[in-house]
Amino acid sequence: MARWEPGAAERLQRAALELFATRGFDQTTAADIAQSVGLTERTFFRYFRDKRDVVFHGQDRFGQLIIDAMAAAPPDAPPMGVVVAGLAGIAPFFADDRRPWSRMRQKVINENPSLRERERHKLADMGSAVADELRARGVGEPAATLAGESAATVFGVSFMQWISEDEERSFPDIVSSMLSELSAVTAGDR
Amino acid sequence: MARWEPGAAERLQRAALELFATRGFDQTTAADIAQSVGLTERTFFRYFRDKRDVVFHGQDRFGQLIIDAMAAAPPDAPPMGVVVAGLAGIAPFFADDRRPWSRMRQKVINENPSLRERERHKLADMGSAVADELRARGVGEPAATLAGESAATVFGVSFMQWISEDEERSFPDIVSSMLSELSAVTAGDR
Numbered sequence: 280m281a282r283w284e285p286g287a288a289e290r291l292q293r294a295a296l297e298l299f300a301t302r303g304f305d306q307t308t309a310a311d312i313a314q315s316v317g318l319t320e321r322t323f324f325r326y327f328r329d330k331r332d333v334v335f336h337g338q339d340r341f342g343q344l345i346i347d348a349m350a351a352a353p354p355d356a357p358p359m360g361v362v363v364a365g366l367a368g369i370a371p372f373f374a375d376d377r378r379p380w381s382r383m384r385q386k387v388i389n390e391n392p393s394l395r396e397r398e399r400h401k402l403a404d405m406g407s408a409v410a411d412e413l414r415a416r417g418v419g420e421p422a423a424t425l426a427g428e429s430a431a432t433v434f435g436v437s438f439m440q441w442i443s444e445d446e447e448r449s450f451p452d453i454v455s456s457m458l459s460e461l462s463a464v465t466a467g468d469r
Numbered sequence: 470m471a472r473w474e475p476g477a478a479e480r481l482q483r484a485a486l487e488l489f490a491t492r493g494f495d496q497t498t499a500a501d502i503a504q505s506v507g508l509t510e511r512t513f514f515r516y517f518r519d520k521r522d523v524v525f526h527g528q529d530r531f532g533q534l535i536i537d538a539m540a541a542a543p544p545d546a547p548p549m550g551v552v553v554a555g556l557a558g559i560a561p562f563f564a565d566d567r568r569p570w571s572r573m574r575q576k577v578i579n580e581n582p583s584l585r586e587r588e589r590h591k592l593a594d595m596g597s598a599v600a601d602e603l604r605a606r607g608v609g610e611p612a613a614t615l616a617g618e619s620a621a622t623v624f625g626v627s628f629m630q631w632i633s634e635d636e637e638r639s640f641p642d643i644v645s646s647m648l649s650e651l652s653a654v655t656a657g658d659r
Contacts (some may be wrong), residue, residue, distance in 0.1 A: 314655060337601070359657045420624055421647060425654045428622040436611055436618070457611060464615045465652040467549045 288326045288336055295333040296380075299387040304330070304394065331397055334388065342405055344368045349412050356424035358418050359458070362409060366434060366454050373441060373450035382442045406431030406447045433457045478516045478526055480506045485523040486570075489577040494520070494584065521587055523576065532595055534558045539602050548608050548616035549648070552599060556624060556644050561639035563631060572632045596621030621648045 295314045298307040309330055315325040327333050352361045373381070383405025388394040410427025418426070437453045440446060446453075482507045488497040499520055503513040517523050538558025542551045563571070578584040600617025608616070627643045630636060636643075 357657045358654055399589075403589060421630065421650050422654050424626055425647070425651050427624065428626070429619075429651070429655055432615065432618040432622065436614055440611065457615070460611050461615050461619070462652070462655040462657075464548055464612050465619055465648070465655050466546045467652075 287316075287318060287322060291318065291323060291326060292333050292336045295330070296384055296387060297448075299334070300383050304391045326443065331394060334394055334399060335397060338401055341369060341372060342408055345405065346408060347356060348413050349409070349416075354416070358413050358422050359429070361413060361416065361418075362426055362430040363454075363458065365409060365412075365430065365438075367451060368429075370449075370451050371437075375449065378442060381438075384444055385439075402435050404433050405434065429461060433461060477508060481508065481516060482512060482523050482526045485520070486574055486577060488523070490573050492579060494581045521584060524574065524584055525587060525591060528591055531559060531562060532598055534562075535595065536602050539599070539606075544606070546605050548612050549619070551603060551606065551608075552616055552620045552623075553644075553648065555599060555602075555620065556627075557641060560639075560641050563628075565639065568632060571628075575629075575632055576637060592621050592625050595624065619651060623651060628632060 281357070291312055295307070295312045298312055298315060302311075307330070309323045310320040312330075312333070312352075313320050327336070345365040345368055349361050349365035350367075352364035356364065370391040390397050406427045408427075410423045413423040413426055414420075433454060437450065437457045440453050441448075441450050447454075479650055485497070485502045488502055488505060492501075497520070499513045499517075500510040502520075502523070503510050517526070535555040535558055539551050539555035541558075542554035546554065576589050596617045598617075599620040600613045603613040603616055604610075623644060627640065627647045630643050630647070631638075631640050638646075
């Protein structure tokens with residue numbers, strides 16, 4: 280039996296991102312990552328299926344936080360109100376001091392097509408999960424699907440804005456502004 | 470030099486979809502498809518890179534039609550007005566007599582993860598192309614990106630509605646209704 284390493288997944292993730300950013304994703308092996316924090320390749324594969332997996336560590340919990348926060352919204356809240364509550368639930372992931380880390384991570388993703396692909400998947404899955412939760416609350420179609428897709432759009436665009444150079448607004452402020460913009464654009468007011 | 474076969478790509482596509490629908494995607498080879506319309510496997514690969522490619526034949530032209538129709542919209546039209554003009558440009562693809570064909574094609578896609586994947590890609594690329602065209606018209610950010618994403622959302626949801634059982638409304642009518650719904654949902658009115 281392999282020994283349990285407290286915080287190993289987080290240490291491996293941090294080391295992986297540093298190596299991907301400096302040396303390149305393709306030039307970094309699982310063994311390189313493990314060795315850089317004094318662990319074995321075998322330990323690496325106890326936590327992650329592959330190198331891509333490391334970049335998205337923690338995102339399942341992230342999706343669950345959105346759903347939990349949606350479930351806590353008032354029963355009579357309109358669909359986008361529930362979405363707003365859901366996105367507020369993940370605001371702690373986007374605290375200001377995490378911006379440099381998120382910027383580095385996104386740079387790694389942008390430079391690798393297979394990571395961009397996986398990211399696009401995760402975002403689409405998030406939209407579907409939001410729509411499922413809205414349907415479970417009794418929201419009909421097409422409102423549930425449209426609100427789920429809009430949640431993914433607003434989250435994706437807000438995140439890219441949050442990590443953009445010179446941006447200093449908080450993540451919740453950006454989300455709120457994007458929602459207003461989306462509403463204005465779809466109403467034909469912009 | 471191989472001989473040019475008039476309409477070969479369309480014949481191959483139609484034959485491929487029939488075989489995928491009846492025999493299954495994995496159980497059908499490029500040679501099977503070619504033989505069923507009296508052509509060789511070599512001819513098949515002159516038109517298509519692989520089996521998946523056949524299902525999406527004609528979609529590049531489709532994307533170009535949206536962009537052309539957007540370019541013909543009045544210069545002062547708001548972003549979503551330009552999107553509406555773009556989607557109107559592809560309405561001929563969704564004439565009522567094409568519904569059975571589109572239903573069969575979608576059934577094939579839904580049953581195969583790699584086809585669903587490629588479809589998701591095509592839809593995301595369409596959203597990006599729409600946003601690019603809006604930016605080229607001078608639309609600023611985030612309006613261009615939000616309108617591009619919303620175009621992909623409205624198109625995707627409208628198409629699924631158009632092919633759903635018992636649906637009899639025309640594609641343009643469905644698009645128009647989805648746009649109103651999206652506007653109401655993002656405004657918090659639904």
